[in-house]
Amino acid sequence: MNVLLGFDGSQASVDALKRTIDRAVAAGDELTVALNETGVASTDVLADRVEQAVGEKELSVELREINGEPASDLIEIAESEEFDELVLGGNSTSPMGKITLNKTVEFVLLNSHVTVTLVR
């Protein structure tokens, strides 16, 4: 499978990255990681984190940069380049532990024509 993962360095996206790398190694998936620079982490920092997460594993990951609107950028790439799956982290919780979906996750779930996996 050809998998696209959105990565912004948030804890949810780090969890999603680890799971997706493990799965890609096991299943022989092709993995592309779209780096979404935020106020917190620059593209370089994000790229380093992906490299560290891959470590010694047998997997080559293609890195992309997205700028602007992450949700529509991710869908655009996934659809126009015929990815099989779009993966996002979605495990943010409120102070009392309620699961909340951020705007990016929500937009992607509603609008993507490519299968979406939400890692929680």
Added chain:
Amino acid sequence: MNSNRRYPDTVSGPFEEPPVEFVDREDRPIKILPYDGSDREFEGLVKMYIEFDLSDRAQGIPPKKEPRVRTWVDNILADDCLNVIAWDGGTAAGHSMLVPDGDGGHEIAIFILQPYQDAGIGTQLTKSLLGYGEQHNISKVWLTVERWNHRAIALYEKIGFETTSAESFDLEMAIRIAAE
């Protein structure tokens, strides 16, 4: 968290603080009390959440399995949270809590065990907790609720909550219980 959270300008209340005693619509005597810190009450809450029907979960809570229920209950009974429990004798029938959001506000939630629903307990429990919150100088309270949960939304509106954000999957509602 969202530091741009909106709150109504108008102050709601005052609300009666616990202990509050009343007879519910099924003629059961209900006593609303703050959590007393005892193991007995802790276990009462764990029992309530283990019996909780999965269909009445809200955004993933309460968790289903006992170890996770225990962890979650332990977290929300922390010293910086406010908890009130509705008791029918020794049975925890409902539980409501205020959890600080680190941004000057508190998140509120209410859970009523299925056999005790639709008996007026949720309204009393929520008001009591807001009264307890006033006592502890809390001024801003918010929650999120699933759009289809009309029963909960109606309850919150009746008490004075206003919808402050309707842009997400979940509705965000807020109430102000003291001037800043």
